[in-house]
Amino acid sequence: MSPPARTIDEPIVIAGHLTSIRWRRSQRARRVALKIDPQAGGIVITLPPRGSRRAGLALLRGHEAWVADRLAALPALTTIAPGGTIPIFGEPHVIVQDAAHRGAPVIGSSKILVSGQPEFLARRVRDALHALATERFSDQARDKAKRIGVTPNHIRVKDTKSRWGSCTAEGILMFSWRLIMAPDFVQDYVIAHEVAHLRYMNHAPEFWRLTERLTPHRAPAMTWLSVQGPGLLRIV
Ligand SMILES: [Zn+2]
Numbered sequence: 001m002s003p004p005a006r007t008i009d010e011p012i013v014i015a016g017h018l019t020s021i022r023w024r025r026s027q028r029a030r031r032v033a034l035k036i037d038p039q040a041g042g043i044v045i046t047l048p049p050r051g052s053r054r055a056g057l058a059l060l061r062g063h064e065a066w067v068a069d070r071l072a073a074l075p076a077l078t079t080i081a082p083g084g085t086i087p088i089f090g091e092p093h094v095i096v097q098d099a100a101h102r103g104a105p106v107i108g109s110s111k112i113l114v115s116g117q118p119e120f121l122a123r124r125v126r127d128a129l130h131a132l133a134t135e136r137f138s139d140q141a142r143d144k145a146k147r148i149g150v151t152p153n154h155i156r157v158k159d160t161k162s163r164w165g166s167c168t169a170e171g172i173l174m175f176s177w178r179l180i181m182a183p184d185f186v187q188d189y190v191i192a193h194e195v196a197h198l199r200y201m202n203h204a205p206e207f208w209r210l211t212e213r214l215t216p217h218r219a220p221a222m223t224w225l226s227v228q229g230p231g232l233l234r235i236v
Pocket of ligand 1: 193197202203
């Protein structure tokens, strides 16, 4: 039996815990692949054009202990809700819902004030952080690019699951809006890294030398992202 063409989440029990499988069919995949989606807290199985569901399940069963460990190690899920706390620039901000407040959310030093109906609150908070990230990352990327005599074609801020930033051969820079929740030095490093790719589309020594000309924070930021980064994906 072949898996459905559309992605659906199929419930499954792994090591006594209920989780889900999202099946993906990929024209580019060469083999069956298994990974964890840190945001959804589930399993993703990618099948090549002729891969079977049975092969996917066999791969999963062969790696059940690994999958169970990875799922257990995921940071707790944080829901964007009134009274909850999310980091902005690495500092905790309490989400305050105020029906009397008008206009866009206001981000203070330790709280974020949000108007409107509670059911739209999470989206309004995400939209506000997305807007802040777009403005800030665009300014910083353009500044850094100017320092090394390059110009990005376009700067985009999105919700990405696996990468904090990227750079295409066409000079389009992309950043995850979730980086706005990380400390300033982490943002600075990711922006420097992607801007350096406007010059070098690889990770050769000259690329790293250029990155380090653009930021002094490479090592601590990489450590921060590997330790704390997964938690940013678990804020929904
Ligand atoms: Zn890179």
